[in-house]
Amino acid sequence: MYPQLAIEAAAQSDVGRRRSHNEDSFAALPCVGLFMVADGLGGNAGGEVASRMAIEVVKGCFEEGEDLEETWPYGTATPHDRDEVRLVLSVRRANRAIYEASQRQEEVRGMATTFAGVLLGAGMAYIAHVGDSRVYRMRGGRLERLTRDHTLLEELLGDSDGAREAVQALSNRARTITRALGADENVDIESRVEATAPGDIFLVCSDGLWGPVPERRIAGILEAHRDLGFAAELLIDLANEHGGPDNVTCVLARLGGEAAAHAERAPAGTAPEAPAERAAPVVTADRNEASGAARRRPAPEAQPPKRQASPATAPDATAQAPVASAVSAPAPLASPAAGAAEPLSTSKPSAMQPKRKF
Template identity: 55%
Template structure:
């Protein structure tokens, strides 16, 4: 029997060079095994409110162990309890963000992307909505574990051409799913079995947009301290112009107790 793996994690966030406010939120909770990045959408303070609500509600739901957990329609009957709890927490966050957005004129239309990892024993459940991403760096190879819910990606997957009047750059930045966009939301999930040495990167598109994946992989290979690595990734995004808020959370599995 393999010995249990030890988890370490760190996160950081920055407003970037072209935004006045940081609408990203994140959580690093080693006790819960919960690691989250949310990228807010909406005018005024709405985006910041939505992203913070998403992080706080999901964290509270997972921490308290309370709240209704139901079998999601269309999910495999063998879906794990870990996955059910994470998905249920995201549904709860979506409902509340939508309710506040409908009720409060200052937050009307607010929403947020969500990318999170929930760890229990030898499993890691990954859940995401929108274009915040989760990557795995394993044996010097970077692999994207999530698929953007964006206008560009939807057309790419169906093989359809974008309309002539749609700017391809704009299409990459238009999300087709986000928490708060409607009363319900479709959450994409996958369950992974981490190995010793695995490093997961959860990030907003403030990193994945301006920084090529090759550069991300090079930075992950250079640093051993996770807090320093998160800062290096953010610095690189800002070197590329810092067009957006940028947030990174890193989770690493090490051999030993």
């Protein structure tokens, strides 16, 4: 029996102010500790198909216990290693599925998607990403980015801030994506492992949020509002107030223990806030509203359609409002069956553990 994790979650997505079509997809699954965002590329039907496939394939690997048909020495591995590798192999399977569908179907030829996901386990967070969708962690009032964008700018300049600003000012190609799921038969998936603490908030989002909105504003909302559902709505509204240049999606997950942590930070004599009420434990959606402009090619300014609840894909579910949930989730652990496949390659820029190659 694995330890139980109390996870509260909320998710929200919007088409933005310059698009007529939403190619983002997402999933918030507190019951398995899995939170994901995919931002489709390719325009028209292609982007939405690719992002939806990425979410559904990875989700299926955890919910249905599918064999991942990969070779890996699980007998000598720790549970932590198994969880990290399962996440990475699930994303790899999604890449293959998108690429093969793209080759078979002319109408979605060339489709691809970014991906960012975090799997929360007992005391650990496992992160995997491709492209420029991001994972952040909010802890002790400080927002920290846990992923590195796979863009032309990041590849060329690394962490040189001065040169970064110069290239951004001179080039409109600075944010060109250099890695995406489905773009090729194989893809380098970047992963890392982080220790968690009670009260940690993880934010998974598309570039429609972090692009127009400064990180200090994102941190301010997460620090000021403990209601994750309300915080998610505010983040979407803030992106639209900053021009809403792209589809915008955010998924929030908070580990149990925030009430106690909040009480410790509160002034003496201040009563802790009541915990959020339980709600539906699953949010999974692809926000496709109407066909329109290709991603990253702004359409003429237009009044955005009214934001609606995202349709859930759980059985018997109907369209519902953004969901906040608090559930006890088992720490994730699943062992894929052994089989022949390409060797796993991961990169973990975490200070907590040395880089490893599987």
